[in-house]
Amino acid sequence: MDLNTVAEIRDARRPAPWRPGDAWLGGGTYLFSEPQPHLRRLVDLSRMGWTPAQRHPDGSLELAATCTIAQLSGCARDLPALAAPLFEQCCRAFLASFKIWNTATVGGNLCNGLPAGPMISLTAALDGTCLLLAQDGSGRRLKVADFITGAGRKDLAEGELLRSVTLPARALSCRTAFRQVSLYGLGRSAALVIGTLDPVDHSLTVTVTAATVRPVRLWFPLPPTAAALRAAIEGAVTEGEWFDDIHGLPEWRRHMALRLAEEIRRELTEEERR
Known part of the structure:
Protein backbone atom coordinates (compact mmCIF):
# COMPACT_ATOMS: atom_id res chain seq x y z
CA MET A 1 0.00 0.00 0.00
CA LEU A 45 17.13 0.46 9.37
CA SER A 46 17.84 -1.87 6.45
CA ARG A 47 21.40 -0.62 5.89
CA MET A 48 22.56 -0.73 9.49
CA GLY A 49 24.55 -3.89 8.80
CA TRP A 50 23.58 -5.64 12.03
CA THR A 51 24.48 -9.34 12.17
CA PRO A 52 21.12 -11.15 11.98
CA ALA A 53 21.96 -13.80 14.58
CA GLN A 54 25.12 -13.89 16.69
CA ARG A 55 26.23 -16.56 19.18
CA HIS A 56 28.17 -15.10 22.10
CA PRO A 57 30.97 -16.81 24.07
CA ASP A 58 28.60 -17.43 26.99
CA GLY A 59 26.35 -19.47 24.67
CA SER A 60 23.59 -16.88 24.38
CA LEU A 61 22.09 -15.98 21.01
CA GLU A 62 21.50 -12.36 20.03
CA LEU A 63 18.91 -11.72 17.32
CA ALA A 64 19.09 -8.33 15.62
CA ALA A 65 15.80 -6.49 15.26
CA THR A 66 16.41 -6.52 11.49
CA CYS A 67 16.85 -10.31 11.36
CA THR A 68 14.29 -11.60 8.86
CA ILE A 69 12.19 -14.70 9.41
CA ALA A 70 14.07 -16.43 6.58
CA GLN A 71 17.41 -15.62 8.22
CA LEU A 72 16.15 -16.85 11.59
CA SER A 73 14.97 -20.11 10.06
CA GLY A 74 18.33 -20.60 8.37
CA CYS A 75 20.23 -19.86 11.57
CA ALA A 76 18.20 -22.40 13.53
CA ARG A 77 19.16 -25.23 11.18
CA ASP A 78 22.79 -24.85 12.25
CA LEU A 79 22.13 -24.02 15.90
CA PRO A 80 23.66 -26.68 18.20
CA ALA A 81 20.99 -26.32 20.87
CA LEU A 82 18.23 -28.56 22.15
CA ALA A 83 15.69 -25.76 21.68
CA ALA A 84 16.58 -25.26 17.99
CA PRO A 85 13.42 -26.98 16.59
CA LEU A 86 11.28 -24.36 18.34
CA PHE A 87 12.62 -21.64 16.02
CA GLU A 88 11.26 -23.32 12.90
CA GLN A 89 7.95 -24.12 14.60
CA CYS A 90 7.45 -20.46 15.45
CA CYS A 91 8.55 -19.33 11.99
CA ARG A 92 5.95 -21.68 10.48
CA ALA A 93 3.28 -20.21 12.78
CA PHE A 94 3.34 -17.12 10.52
CA LEU A 95 1.62 -19.12 7.77
CA ALA A 96 3.17 -16.54 5.45
CA SER A 97 4.59 -16.69 1.94
CA PHE A 98 8.32 -16.75 1.16
CA LYS A 99 8.03 -13.07 0.24
CA ILE A 100 6.98 -12.20 3.77
CA TRP A 101 9.64 -14.51 5.24
CA ASN A 102 12.32 -12.61 3.33
CA THR A 103 11.03 -9.20 4.42
CA ALA A 104 9.37 -9.41 7.83
CA THR A 105 11.71 -8.98 10.79
CA VAL A 106 11.94 -10.28 14.34
CA GLY A 107 11.93 -6.71 15.68
CA GLY A 108 8.92 -5.69 13.64
CA ASN A 109 6.91 -8.63 14.91
CA LEU A 110 7.74 -7.76 18.51
CA CYS A 111 7.09 -4.05 18.12
CA ASN A 112 3.67 -4.66 16.57
CA GLY A 113 2.80 -6.32 19.84
CA LEU A 114 0.01 -8.42 18.32
CA PRO A 115 -1.12 -11.37 20.46
CA ALA A 116 -0.56 -13.82 17.59
CA GLY A 117 2.99 -12.60 16.88
CA PRO A 118 5.05 -15.84 16.79
CA MET A 119 8.35 -14.04 17.40
CA ILE A 120 6.83 -12.81 20.65
CA SER A 121 5.94 -16.43 21.46
CA LEU A 122 9.46 -17.66 20.65
CA THR A 123 11.45 -15.01 22.47
CA ALA A 124 9.17 -14.85 25.53
CA ALA A 125 9.25 -18.64 25.93
CA LEU A 126 13.06 -18.66 25.72
CA ASP A 127 13.36 -15.92 28.36
CA GLY A 128 14.50 -13.31 25.84
CA THR A 129 15.72 -9.86 26.85
CA CYS A 130 15.20 -6.79 24.65
CA LEU A 131 17.90 -4.17 24.20
CA LEU A 132 16.18 -0.78 23.76
CA LEU A 133 18.05 2.32 22.61
CA ALA A 134 16.77 5.84 23.31
CA GLN A 135 17.33 8.90 21.14
CA ASP A 136 19.97 10.20 23.57
CA GLY A 137 22.03 7.04 23.06
CA SER A 138 21.21 5.46 26.40
CA GLY A 139 20.02 1.87 26.55
CA ARG A 140 17.93 -0.33 28.77
CA ARG A 141 17.12 -4.01 28.91
CA LEU A 142 13.69 -5.51 29.41
CA LYS A 143 12.35 -9.06 29.33
CA VAL A 144 10.18 -9.79 26.29
CA ALA A 145 7.39 -10.95 28.62
CA ASP A 146 7.42 -7.44 30.18
CA PHE A 147 8.02 -5.57 26.92
CA ILE A 148 4.60 -6.56 25.53
CA THR A 149 1.98 -5.05 27.83
CA GLY A 150 -1.23 -5.66 25.88
CA ALA A 151 -2.73 -6.18 22.44
CA GLY A 152 -0.67 -3.87 20.23
CA ARG A 153 0.90 -2.26 23.30
CA LYS A 154 4.56 -2.36 24.32
CA ASP A 155 6.90 -0.59 26.72
CA LEU A 156 8.53 1.55 24.05
CA ALA A 157 9.04 5.29 24.43
CA GLU A 158 8.71 7.79 21.58
CA GLY A 159 11.68 7.38 19.26
CA GLU A 160 13.05 4.42 21.19
CA LEU A 161 14.49 1.60 19.10
CA LEU A 162 14.44 -2.15 19.67
CA ARG A 163 18.01 -3.07 18.76
CA SER A 164 18.05 -6.80 19.50
CA VAL A 165 16.73 -9.67 21.58
CA THR A 166 19.13 -11.97 23.46
CA LEU A 167 18.20 -15.55 24.32
CA PRO A 168 20.23 -17.02 27.22
CA ALA A 169 22.24 -20.23 26.83
CA ARG A 170 20.30 -21.87 29.65
CA ALA A 171 17.01 -21.46 27.78
CA LEU A 172 18.53 -22.72 24.53
CA SER A 173 19.60 -25.91 26.30
CA CYS A 174 16.02 -26.75 27.34
CA ARG A 175 13.78 -29.39 25.86
CA THR A 176 10.76 -27.74 24.31
CA ALA A 177 7.17 -28.56 23.40
CA PHE A 178 5.01 -26.53 21.03
CA ARG A 179 1.24 -26.38 20.51
CA GLN A 180 -0.72 -24.02 18.28
CA VAL A 181 -4.34 -23.88 17.21
CA SER A 182 -6.52 -21.63 15.06
CA LEU A 183 -10.13 -21.59 13.95
CA TYR A 184 -9.13 -22.30 10.36
CA GLY A 185 -6.59 -24.57 8.71
CA LEU A 186 -4.57 -21.57 7.54
CA GLY A 187 -5.79 -19.07 10.11
CA ARG A 188 -4.08 -16.77 12.57
CA SER A 189 -3.02 -18.38 15.85
CA ALA A 190 -5.81 -18.30 18.43
CA ALA A 191 -3.72 -20.01 21.10
CA LEU A 192 0.00 -20.77 21.04
CA VAL A 193 1.57 -22.45 24.05
CA ILE A 194 5.24 -23.33 24.52
CA GLY A 195 6.81 -25.38 27.30
CA THR A 196 10.48 -25.65 28.21
CA LEU A 197 12.07 -28.15 30.58
CA ASP A 198 15.45 -27.25 32.07
CA PRO A 199 17.79 -30.28 31.99
CA VAL A 200 19.84 -28.92 34.92
CA ASP A 201 17.29 -28.25 37.67
CA HIS A 202 14.23 -29.86 35.99
CA SER A 203 12.21 -26.65 36.25
CA LEU A 204 9.34 -26.17 33.80
CA THR A 205 8.14 -23.00 32.11
CA VAL A 206 4.85 -22.65 30.25
CA THR A 207 4.31 -19.59 28.06
CA VAL A 208 0.83 -18.73 26.77
CA THR A 209 0.47 -16.38 23.80
CA ALA A 210 -2.10 -15.58 21.08
CA ALA A 211 -4.94 -16.55 23.46
CA THR A 212 -3.97 -13.67 25.75
CA VAL A 213 -3.42 -9.97 25.10
CA ARG A 214 0.15 -10.28 26.41
CA PRO A 215 2.59 -13.18 26.80
CA VAL A 216 2.11 -15.03 30.09
CA ARG A 217 5.25 -16.92 31.16
CA LEU A 218 4.95 -19.18 34.20
CA TRP A 219 7.93 -20.84 35.93
CA PHE A 220 7.66 -23.90 38.11
CA PRO A 221 10.66 -25.13 40.14
CA LEU A 222 9.43 -28.67 39.50
CA PRO A 223 6.80 -29.86 36.99
CA PRO A 224 3.37 -29.12 38.49
CA THR A 225 0.33 -31.34 38.68
CA ALA A 226 -2.44 -30.79 36.15
CA ALA A 227 -4.52 -28.97 38.77
CA ALA A 228 -1.62 -26.74 39.82
CA LEU A 229 -0.84 -25.79 36.23
CA ARG A 230 -4.46 -24.91 35.52
CA ALA A 231 -4.70 -22.85 38.70
CA ALA A 232 -1.48 -21.00 37.88
CA ILE A 233 -2.68 -20.03 34.40
CA GLU A 234 -6.10 -18.94 35.60
CA GLY A 235 -4.48 -16.95 38.40
CA ALA A 236 -2.06 -15.21 36.03
CA VAL A 237 -4.60 -14.26 33.36
CA THR A 238 -7.48 -12.00 34.38
CA GLU A 239 -10.83 -12.41 32.71
CA GLY A 240 -10.27 -9.36 30.51
CA GLU A 241 -6.87 -10.58 29.31
CA TRP A 242 -8.22 -13.45 27.21
CA PHE A 243 -8.10 -11.99 23.71
CA ASP A 244 -11.32 -11.38 21.81
CA ASP A 245 -11.46 -10.91 18.04
CA ILE A 246 -12.77 -12.56 14.89
CA HIS A 247 -10.22 -15.37 15.24
CA GLY A 248 -11.71 -16.70 18.47
CA LEU A 249 -13.90 -15.90 21.45
CA PRO A 250 -12.22 -15.46 24.85
CA GLU A 251 -13.95 -18.52 26.35
CA TRP A 252 -12.74 -20.76 23.54
CA ARG A 253 -9.22 -19.34 23.65
CA ARG A 254 -9.08 -19.94 27.40
CA HIS A 255 -10.28 -23.51 26.96
CA MET A 256 -7.72 -24.23 24.25
CA ALA A 257 -4.86 -22.59 26.13
CA LEU A 258 -5.56 -24.72 29.20
CA ARG A 259 -5.87 -27.85 27.09
CA LEU A 260 -2.65 -27.21 25.17
CA ALA A 261 -0.77 -26.36 28.35
CA GLU A 262 -1.79 -29.68 29.88
CA GLU A 263 -0.69 -31.53 26.72
CA ILE A 264 2.70 -29.83 27.01
CA ARG A 265 3.00 -30.66 30.71
CA ARG A 266 2.34 -34.32 29.97
CA GLU A 267 4.74 -34.42 27.02
CA LEU A 268 7.66 -32.92 28.89
CA THR A 269 7.10 -34.72 32.18
CA GLU A 270 6.65 -38.10 30.48
CA GLU A 271 9.94 -37.58 28.66
CA GLU A 272 11.53 -36.69 31.99
CA ARG A 273 10.46 -40.00 33.53
CA ARG A 274 11.99 -42.10 30.74
Missing part, protein backbone atom coordinates in the same frame (compact mmCIF):
# COMPACT_ATOMS: atom_id res chain seq x y z
CA ASP A 2 1.23 3.49 -0.84
CA LEU A 3 1.77 5.71 2.20
CA ASN A 4 0.88 9.01 0.61
CA THR A 5 1.51 11.07 3.74
CA VAL A 6 5.19 10.05 3.92
CA ALA A 7 7.33 12.79 2.45
CA GLU A 8 10.81 11.51 3.32
CA ILE A 9 12.81 8.36 4.02
CA ARG A 10 15.91 8.88 6.14
CA ASP A 11 18.89 6.51 6.36
CA ALA A 12 19.18 5.48 10.03
CA ARG A 13 23.00 5.52 9.73
CA ARG A 14 22.83 9.32 9.58
CA PRO A 15 21.68 10.62 12.97
CA ALA A 16 19.06 13.35 12.99
CA PRO A 17 16.61 14.66 15.60
CA TRP A 18 13.48 12.55 16.04
CA ARG A 19 10.32 14.43 15.21
CA PRO A 20 6.55 13.85 15.29
CA GLY A 21 5.42 11.64 12.42
CA ASP A 22 8.62 9.56 12.37
CA ALA A 23 8.62 5.77 12.40
CA TRP A 24 11.31 3.11 12.22
CA LEU A 25 11.27 1.07 9.01
CA GLY A 26 12.52 -2.51 9.26
CA GLY A 27 10.88 -4.93 6.86
CA GLY A 28 7.79 -2.75 6.41
CA THR A 29 5.33 -5.65 6.12
CA TYR A 30 3.06 -4.04 8.69
CA LEU A 31 3.73 -0.39 7.82
CA PHE A 32 2.75 -0.91 4.20
CA SER A 33 -0.19 -3.21 4.95
CA GLU A 34 -2.67 -0.50 5.92
CA PRO A 35 -3.01 3.31 5.92
CA GLN A 36 -0.69 5.18 8.29
CA PRO A 37 -2.00 8.75 7.99
CA HIS A 38 -0.01 9.96 11.03
CA LEU A 39 3.37 9.21 9.42
CA ARG A 40 5.50 11.83 7.69
CA ARG A 41 8.98 10.27 7.62
CA LEU A 42 10.40 6.72 7.75
CA VAL A 43 13.79 6.03 9.33
CA ASP A 44 15.24 3.10 7.36
Whole structure:
Protein backbone atom coordinates (compact mmCIF):
# COMPACT_ATOMS: atom_id res chain seq x y z
CA MET A 1 0.00 0.00 0.00
CA ASP A 2 1.23 3.49 -0.84
CA LEU A 3 1.77 5.71 2.20
CA ASN A 4 0.88 9.01 0.61
CA THR A 5 1.51 11.07 3.74
CA VAL A 6 5.19 10.05 3.92
CA ALA A 7 7.33 12.79 2.45
CA GLU A 8 10.81 11.51 3.32
CA ILE A 9 12.81 8.36 4.02
CA ARG A 10 15.91 8.88 6.14
CA ASP A 11 18.89 6.51 6.36
CA ALA A 12 19.18 5.48 10.03
CA ARG A 13 23.00 5.52 9.73
CA ARG A 14 22.83 9.32 9.58
CA PRO A 15 21.68 10.62 12.97
CA ALA A 16 19.06 13.35 12.99
CA PRO A 17 16.61 14.66 15.60
CA TRP A 18 13.48 12.55 16.04
CA ARG A 19 10.32 14.43 15.21
CA PRO A 20 6.55 13.85 15.29
CA GLY A 21 5.42 11.64 12.42
CA ASP A 22 8.62 9.56 12.37
CA ALA A 23 8.62 5.77 12.40
CA TRP A 24 11.31 3.11 12.22
CA LEU A 25 11.27 1.07 9.01
CA GLY A 26 12.52 -2.51 9.26
CA GLY A 27 10.88 -4.93 6.86
CA GLY A 28 7.79 -2.75 6.41
CA THR A 29 5.33 -5.65 6.12
CA TYR A 30 3.06 -4.04 8.69
CA LEU A 31 3.73 -0.39 7.82
CA PHE A 32 2.75 -0.91 4.20
CA SER A 33 -0.19 -3.21 4.95
CA GLU A 34 -2.67 -0.50 5.92
CA PRO A 35 -3.01 3.31 5.92
CA GLN A 36 -0.69 5.18 8.29
CA PRO A 37 -2.00 8.75 7.99
CA HIS A 38 -0.01 9.96 11.03
CA LEU A 39 3.37 9.21 9.42
CA ARG A 40 5.50 11.83 7.69
CA ARG A 41 8.98 10.27 7.62
CA LEU A 42 10.40 6.72 7.75
CA VAL A 43 13.79 6.03 9.33
CA ASP A 44 15.24 3.10 7.36
CA LEU A 45 17.13 0.46 9.37
CA SER A 46 17.84 -1.87 6.45
CA ARG A 47 21.40 -0.62 5.89
CA MET A 48 22.56 -0.73 9.49
CA GLY A 49 24.55 -3.89 8.80
CA TRP A 50 23.58 -5.64 12.03
CA THR A 51 24.48 -9.34 12.17
CA PRO A 52 21.12 -11.15 11.98
CA ALA A 53 21.96 -13.80 14.58
CA GLN A 54 25.12 -13.89 16.69
CA ARG A 55 26.23 -16.56 19.18
CA HIS A 56 28.17 -15.10 22.10
CA PRO A 57 30.97 -16.81 24.07
CA ASP A 58 28.60 -17.43 26.99
CA GLY A 59 26.35 -19.47 24.67
CA SER A 60 23.59 -16.88 24.38
CA LEU A 61 22.09 -15.98 21.01
CA GLU A 62 21.50 -12.36 20.03
CA LEU A 63 18.91 -11.72 17.32
CA ALA A 64 19.09 -8.33 15.62
CA ALA A 65 15.80 -6.49 15.26
CA THR A 66 16.41 -6.52 11.49
CA CYS A 67 16.85 -10.31 11.36
CA THR A 68 14.29 -11.60 8.86
CA ILE A 69 12.19 -14.70 9.41
CA ALA A 70 14.07 -16.43 6.58
CA GLN A 71 17.41 -15.62 8.22
CA LEU A 72 16.15 -16.85 11.59
CA SER A 73 14.97 -20.11 10.06
CA GLY A 74 18.33 -20.60 8.37
CA CYS A 75 20.23 -19.86 11.57
CA ALA A 76 18.20 -22.40 13.53
CA ARG A 77 19.16 -25.23 11.18
CA ASP A 78 22.79 -24.85 12.25
CA LEU A 79 22.13 -24.02 15.90
CA PRO A 80 23.66 -26.68 18.20
CA ALA A 81 20.99 -26.32 20.87
CA LEU A 82 18.23 -28.56 22.15
CA ALA A 83 15.69 -25.76 21.68
CA ALA A 84 16.58 -25.26 17.99
CA PRO A 85 13.42 -26.98 16.59
CA LEU A 86 11.28 -24.36 18.34
CA PHE A 87 12.62 -21.64 16.02
CA GLU A 88 11.26 -23.32 12.90
CA GLN A 89 7.95 -24.12 14.60
CA CYS A 90 7.45 -20.46 15.45
CA CYS A 91 8.55 -19.33 11.99
CA ARG A 92 5.95 -21.68 10.48
CA ALA A 93 3.28 -20.21 12.78
CA PHE A 94 3.34 -17.12 10.52
CA LEU A 95 1.62 -19.12 7.77
CA ALA A 96 3.17 -16.54 5.45
CA SER A 97 4.59 -16.69 1.94
CA PHE A 98 8.32 -16.75 1.16
CA LYS A 99 8.03 -13.07 0.24
CA ILE A 100 6.98 -12.20 3.77
CA TRP A 101 9.64 -14.51 5.24
CA ASN A 102 12.32 -12.61 3.33
CA THR A 103 11.03 -9.20 4.42
CA ALA A 104 9.37 -9.41 7.83
CA THR A 105 11.71 -8.98 10.79
CA VAL A 106 11.94 -10.28 14.34
CA GLY A 107 11.93 -6.71 15.68
CA GLY A 108 8.92 -5.69 13.64
CA ASN A 109 6.91 -8.63 14.91
CA LEU A 110 7.74 -7.76 18.51
CA CYS A 111 7.09 -4.05 18.12
CA ASN A 112 3.67 -4.66 16.57
CA GLY A 113 2.80 -6.32 19.84
CA LEU A 114 0.01 -8.42 18.32
CA PRO A 115 -1.12 -11.37 20.46
CA ALA A 116 -0.56 -13.82 17.59
CA GLY A 117 2.99 -12.60 16.88
CA PRO A 118 5.05 -15.84 16.79
CA MET A 119 8.35 -14.04 17.40
CA ILE A 120 6.83 -12.81 20.65
CA SER A 121 5.94 -16.43 21.46
CA LEU A 122 9.46 -17.66 20.65
CA THR A 123 11.45 -15.01 22.47
CA ALA A 124 9.17 -14.85 25.53
CA ALA A 125 9.25 -18.64 25.93
CA LEU A 126 13.06 -18.66 25.72
CA ASP A 127 13.36 -15.92 28.36
CA GLY A 128 14.50 -13.31 25.84
CA THR A 129 15.72 -9.86 26.85
CA CYS A 130 15.20 -6.79 24.65
CA LEU A 131 17.90 -4.17 24.20
CA LEU A 132 16.18 -0.78 23.76
CA LEU A 133 18.05 2.32 22.61
CA ALA A 134 16.77 5.84 23.31
CA GLN A 135 17.33 8.90 21.14
CA ASP A 136 19.97 10.20 23.57
CA GLY A 137 22.03 7.04 23.06
CA SER A 138 21.21 5.46 26.40
CA GLY A 139 20.02 1.87 26.55
CA ARG A 140 17.93 -0.33 28.77
CA ARG A 141 17.12 -4.01 28.91
CA LEU A 142 13.69 -5.51 29.41
CA LYS A 143 12.35 -9.06 29.33
CA VAL A 144 10.18 -9.79 26.29
CA ALA A 145 7.39 -10.95 28.62
CA ASP A 146 7.42 -7.44 30.18
CA PHE A 147 8.02 -5.57 26.92
CA ILE A 148 4.60 -6.56 25.53
CA THR A 149 1.98 -5.05 27.83
CA GLY A 150 -1.23 -5.66 25.88
CA ALA A 151 -2.73 -6.18 22.44
CA GLY A 152 -0.67 -3.87 20.23
CA ARG A 153 0.90 -2.26 23.30
CA LYS A 154 4.56 -2.36 24.32
CA ASP A 155 6.90 -0.59 26.72
CA LEU A 156 8.53 1.55 24.05
CA ALA A 157 9.04 5.29 24.43
CA GLU A 158 8.71 7.79 21.58
CA GLY A 159 11.68 7.38 19.26
CA GLU A 160 13.05 4.42 21.19
CA LEU A 161 14.49 1.60 19.10
CA LEU A 162 14.44 -2.15 19.67
CA ARG A 163 18.01 -3.07 18.76
CA SER A 164 18.05 -6.80 19.50
CA VAL A 165 16.73 -9.67 21.58
CA THR A 166 19.13 -11.97 23.46
CA LEU A 167 18.20 -15.55 24.32
CA PRO A 168 20.23 -17.02 27.22
CA ALA A 169 22.24 -20.23 26.83
CA ARG A 170 20.30 -21.87 29.65
CA ALA A 171 17.01 -21.46 27.78
CA LEU A 172 18.53 -22.72 24.53
CA SER A 173 19.60 -25.91 26.30
CA CYS A 174 16.02 -26.75 27.34
CA ARG A 175 13.78 -29.39 25.86
CA THR A 176 10.76 -27.74 24.31
CA ALA A 177 7.17 -28.56 23.40
CA PHE A 178 5.01 -26.53 21.03
CA ARG A 179 1.24 -26.38 20.51
CA GLN A 180 -0.72 -24.02 18.28
CA VAL A 181 -4.34 -23.88 17.21
CA SER A 182 -6.52 -21.63 15.06
CA LEU A 183 -10.13 -21.59 13.95
CA TYR A 184 -9.13 -22.30 10.36
CA GLY A 185 -6.59 -24.57 8.71
CA LEU A 186 -4.57 -21.57 7.54
CA GLY A 187 -5.79 -19.07 10.11
CA ARG A 188 -4.08 -16.77 12.57
CA SER A 189 -3.02 -18.38 15.85
CA ALA A 190 -5.81 -18.30 18.43
CA ALA A 191 -3.72 -20.01 21.10
CA LEU A 192 0.00 -20.77 21.04
CA VAL A 193 1.57 -22.45 24.05
CA ILE A 194 5.24 -23.33 24.52
CA GLY A 195 6.81 -25.38 27.30
CA THR A 196 10.48 -25.65 28.21
CA LEU A 197 12.07 -28.15 30.58
CA ASP A 198 15.45 -27.25 32.07
CA PRO A 199 17.79 -30.28 31.99
CA VAL A 200 19.84 -28.92 34.92
CA ASP A 201 17.29 -28.25 37.67
CA HIS A 202 14.23 -29.86 35.99
CA SER A 203 12.21 -26.65 36.25
CA LEU A 204 9.34 -26.17 33.80
CA THR A 205 8.14 -23.00 32.11
CA VAL A 206 4.85 -22.65 30.25
CA THR A 207 4.31 -19.59 28.06
CA VAL A 208 0.83 -18.73 26.77
CA THR A 209 0.47 -16.38 23.80
CA ALA A 210 -2.10 -15.58 21.08
CA ALA A 211 -4.94 -16.55 23.46
CA THR A 212 -3.97 -13.67 25.75
CA VAL A 213 -3.42 -9.97 25.10
CA ARG A 214 0.15 -10.28 26.41
CA PRO A 215 2.59 -13.18 26.80
CA VAL A 216 2.11 -15.03 30.09
CA ARG A 217 5.25 -16.92 31.16
CA LEU A 218 4.95 -19.18 34.20
CA TRP A 219 7.93 -20.84 35.93
CA PHE A 220 7.66 -23.90 38.11
CA PRO A 221 10.66 -25.13 40.14
CA LEU A 222 9.43 -28.67 39.50
CA PRO A 223 6.80 -29.86 36.99
CA PRO A 224 3.37 -29.12 38.49
CA THR A 225 0.33 -31.34 38.68
CA ALA A 226 -2.44 -30.79 36.15
CA ALA A 227 -4.52 -28.97 38.77
CA ALA A 228 -1.62 -26.74 39.82
CA LEU A 229 -0.84 -25.79 36.23
CA ARG A 230 -4.46 -24.91 35.52
CA ALA A 231 -4.70 -22.85 38.70
CA ALA A 232 -1.48 -21.00 37.88
CA ILE A 233 -2.68 -20.03 34.40
CA GLU A 234 -6.10 -18.94 35.60
CA GLY A 235 -4.48 -16.95 38.40
CA ALA A 236 -2.06 -15.21 36.03
CA VAL A 237 -4.60 -14.26 33.36
CA THR A 238 -7.48 -12.00 34.38
CA GLU A 239 -10.83 -12.41 32.71
CA GLY A 240 -10.27 -9.36 30.51
CA GLU A 241 -6.87 -10.58 29.31
CA TRP A 242 -8.22 -13.45 27.21
CA PHE A 243 -8.10 -11.99 23.71
CA ASP A 244 -11.32 -11.38 21.81
CA ASP A 245 -11.46 -10.91 18.04
CA ILE A 246 -12.77 -12.56 14.89
CA HIS A 247 -10.22 -15.37 15.24
CA GLY A 248 -11.71 -16.70 18.47
CA LEU A 249 -13.90 -15.90 21.45
CA PRO A 250 -12.22 -15.46 24.85
CA GLU A 251 -13.95 -18.52 26.35
CA TRP A 252 -12.74 -20.76 23.54
CA ARG A 253 -9.22 -19.34 23.65
CA ARG A 254 -9.08 -19.94 27.40
CA HIS A 255 -10.28 -23.51 26.96
CA MET A 256 -7.72 -24.23 24.25
CA ALA A 257 -4.86 -22.59 26.13
CA LEU A 258 -5.56 -24.72 29.20
CA ARG A 259 -5.87 -27.85 27.09
CA LEU A 260 -2.65 -27.21 25.17
CA ALA A 261 -0.77 -26.36 28.35
CA GLU A 262 -1.79 -29.68 29.88
CA GLU A 263 -0.69 -31.53 26.72
CA ILE A 264 2.70 -29.83 27.01
CA ARG A 265 3.00 -30.66 30.71
CA ARG A 266 2.34 -34.32 29.97
CA GLU A 267 4.74 -34.42 27.02
CA LEU A 268 7.66 -32.92 28.89
CA THR A 269 7.10 -34.72 32.18
CA GLU A 270 6.65 -38.10 30.48
CA GLU A 271 9.94 -37.58 28.66
CA GLU A 272 11.53 -36.69 31.99
CA ARG A 273 10.46 -40.00 33.53
CA ARG A 274 11.99 -42.10 30.74
